Amino acid sequence: MFGRSVPLAHSLLRNVPAGVGLRRWASTKTLRETLQEVIPAKQEQLKKLKAEHSQTVVGEVKVENIIGGMRGLKAMLWEASVLDPNEGIRFHGLTIPDCQKVLPPAPGGKEMTAESMFWLLLTGRVPSPNESSQFSAELAEKAELPAFVENFVDSLPRTLHPMTQLGMGVAALNHDSQFQAAYERGIKKSEYWTYMLEDCLDLAAKLPALAARIYRNVYHPDKAIAPVDKNMDLVGNYSNMLGFGHNESLTEYLRLYIALHGDHEGGNASAHTSHLVGSTLSDPYLSYSAALFALAGPLHGLANQEVLRWQMAMQKEIGESVSHENIRDYLWKTLRSGQVVPGYGHGVLRNPDPRFIALQEFCKARPELQASSMIQLVQKTAEVAPDVLKEHGKTKNPFPNVDATSGCVLYHYGLTEFKYYTVIFGVSRALGALTQLVWARALGLPIERPKSYSMDALEKLIKN
Numbered sequence: 444m445f446g447r448s449v450p451l452a453h454s455l456l457r458n459v460p461a462g463v464g465l466r467r468w469a470s471t472k473t474l475r476e477t478l479q480e481v482i483p484a485k486q487e488q489l490k491k492l493k494a495e496h497s498q499t500v501v502g503e504v505k506v507e508n509i510i511g512g513m514r515g516l517k518a519m520l521w522e523a524s525v526l527d528p529n530e531g532i533r534f535h536g537l538t539i540p541d542c543q544k545v546l547p548p549a550p551g552g553k554e555m556t557a558e559s560m561f562w563l564l565l566t567g568r569v570p571s572p573n574e575s576s577q578f579s580a581e582l583a584e585k586a587e588l589p590a591f592v593e594n595f596v597d598s599l600p601r602t603l604h605p606m607t608q609l610g611m612g613v614a615a616l617n618h619d620s621q622f623q624a625a626y627e628r629g630i631k632k633s634e635y636w637t638y639m640l641e642d643c644l645d646l647a648a649k650l651p652a653l654a655a656r657i658y659r660n661v662y663h664p665d666k667a668i669a670p671v672d673k674n675m676d677l678v679g680n681y682s683n684m685l686g687f688g689h690n691e692s693l694t695e696y697l698r699l700y701i702a703l704h705g706d707h708e709g710g711n712a713s714a715h716t717s718h719l720v721g722s723t724l725s726d727p728y729l730s731y732s733a734a735l736f737a738l739a740g741p742l743h744g745l746a747n748q749e750v751l752r753w754q755m756a757m758q759k760e761i762g763e764s765v766s767h768e769n770i771r772d773y774l775w776k777t778l779r780s781g782q783v784v785p786g787y788g789h790g791v792l793r794n795p796d797p798r799f800i801a802l803q804e805f806c807k808a809r810p811e812l813q814a815s816s817m818i819q820l821v822q823k824t825a826e827v828a829p830d831v832l833k834e835h836g837k838t839k840n841p842f843p844n845v846d847a848t849s850g851c852v853l854y855h856y857g858l859t860e861f862k863y864y865t866v867i868f869g870v871s872r873a874l875g876a877l878t879q880l881v882w883a884r885a886l887g888l889p890i891e892r893p894k895s896y897s898m899d900a901l902e903k904l905i906k907n
């Protein structure tokens with residue numbers, strides 16, 4: 444991958460907005476230097492939008508938006524990615540396959556690293572392999588947890604859901620928030636983003652150690668946790684601390700999963716929560732902790748554990764001879780009992796989720812996954828479910844989303860404790876949410892305060 448010539452990268456990215464996504468092959472700028480380069484232009488862009496277009500109408504608000512969870516309402520600024528209902532996600536203009544081609548992988552690996560995705564989401568630029576590995580080293584330096592957080596997490600009951608533990612641990616890390624300390628000292632608004640950035644990098648660096656500690660406490664309390672390896676990338680270290688460092692396939696899967704799950708524009712419940720809480724000038728630890736509790740809901744991040752539970756129940760009921768017919772029957776049984784089919788549907792997407800497709804490609808390239816009866820069941824279910832959901836007639840998107848397959852691969856590679864899966868999602872979603880906390884402060888975005896109405900007030904509004 445590193446040997447590829449510059450023109451290929453340029454031709455690959457020819458449809459990408461100017462200045463975005465071009466890999467600077469030999470560059471060794473730090474993340475801070477890169478960010479300092481890109482911030483002034485964005486600040487200028489916002490200033491111009493405010494000055495010239497504050498009153499320009501870009502949409503309308505219908506009653507269905509107000510009573511329908513604000514779906515479709517264009518009401519939020521989010522720089523890192525934009526989700527097209529038909530095409531899926533683009534990160535600063537790059538599709539998932541683009542990112543797989545241009546974002547540097549970890550040494551010895553093929554999948555893009557979380558660090559390179561973080562860099563892209565934060566700066567809109569593709570890091571050079573040098574920049575990416577220097578950034579890995581910086582994060583590894585910051586990765587260790589303060590002793591009081593380790594003790595705090597160790598004191599939690601093993602029966603407490605891992606997501607609750609993760610949210611509590613992240614909130615506790617705000618003890619050392621540089622932003623909060625600087626705010627108390629008194630800093631200029633224009634300096635906010637620099638302290639936010641330090642907190643965001645610190646949290647991104649510490650999340651794997653926190654998440655791995657929770658896993659080991661809950662599921663393998665008798666085994667020691669590997670120390671952080673300063674020469675390893677973020678996800679390599681995470682896998683190592685989870686106890687799967689020997690399992691290169693799982694580590695590669697985690698790299699892919701964490702990078703491509705890193706951001707899904709701003710309106711989803713976890714990203715939006717982080718943005719909302721951050722808009723009050725809460726520090727990144729408190730903002731992201733709140734986001735994690737949004738992620739913990741079964742309609743959002745918990746879906747990946749629900750999919751596995753549901754597919755296993757299906758496998759148990761159907762037995763060995765799986766046919767499209769008996770999958771169809773099982774789908775109808777789920778729907779008739781008033782439950783949703785987990786892993787299907789989406790609030791914005793109206794086509795199969797490209798993240799699902801990328802994970803399926805990962806499976807297709809590995810014979811051991813192709814031979815897994817669970818992965819085969821997931822694939823067969825994806826062949827049948829869209830027609831069943833269309834016939835059922837409720838969901839606006841009958842196609843699989845990323846969670847339809849994500850947990851089954853983890854399970855196959857030995858990470859079988861599916862109550863833990865949303866924690867991995869939580870490590871991932873931090874990439875996008877944290878970068879946008881930095882941007883919200885760099886752009887000086889205000890506290891969020893949409894207007895709400897009671898039904899009586901709404902009826903009055905309609906009459907008038």
Ligand code: CMX
Nearest residue numbers: 742743746783784785786787788789790837838839840844
């Ligand atoms: N199975 C059965 N019914 C479904 C459905 C599914 N997978 N997806 C949507 N529906 C139903 C909704 O419950 C809703 O029913 P009511 O009118 O009775 O309330 C109706 O179809 C219309 O819903 P929608 O507009 O198509 O979807 P929403 O935006 O309301 O919800 C989502 C989106 C993801 C919550 C929903 O599709 C769902 O519950 N899916 C299963 C859970 C899941 O996989 N979540 C993971 C999402 C991925 C992510 O977080 O990124």
